[in-house]
Amino acid sequence: MLKTDLSHWPLIITVATGPATVEEYDEHFAQWAEWLQQDEHFATLRIFMDDDSLVHPPGSAQQSKQWLQQWGAGIREKVMGMASVVPEALYPKQSKMNAEKLFGVPAQTFADIHSSLAWLEQHVFKQPLPKADSLEHTLTALQTAMRS
Secondary structure, eight states, rough: EEEEEEEEETTTEEEESSSSOOHHHHHHHHHHHHHHHHHSEEEEEEEEEGGGOOOOTTTTTHHHHHHHHHHHHHHHEEEEEEEEEEEEGGGGHHHSSHHHHHSSSSSEEEESSHHHHHHIIIIIIIOOOTTHHHHHHHHHHHHHHHHO
């Protein structure tokens, strides 16, 4: 399941739990296309809550490759940075993947949310995060909803 929150725009928060379906992938790609067509820059915080949330649906590799070819220039133009949080046990393996090279934007993988937020604040926004006073509440609410 994927849930996205835009209330801290230009920081987009996506929380994933369990394996995504092809339909969820399609919907998520459509959301990305909408964001990339706006005349604004943004950053993403992607939180993968469990091992299964990192598993791509069968057949999605080709779809992802085609989507990235179509939207790669837009990503490099509009995305200020991408922070991904993965389960601590998967961090050693996931941190070796070069998302920065893949997407062409600043990107880092973290084992905890607080480190990802610090990186976004220091290296991407270079100022306090948007609506920082309510960000912790949003993150807690998203994670709680995903566990239900």
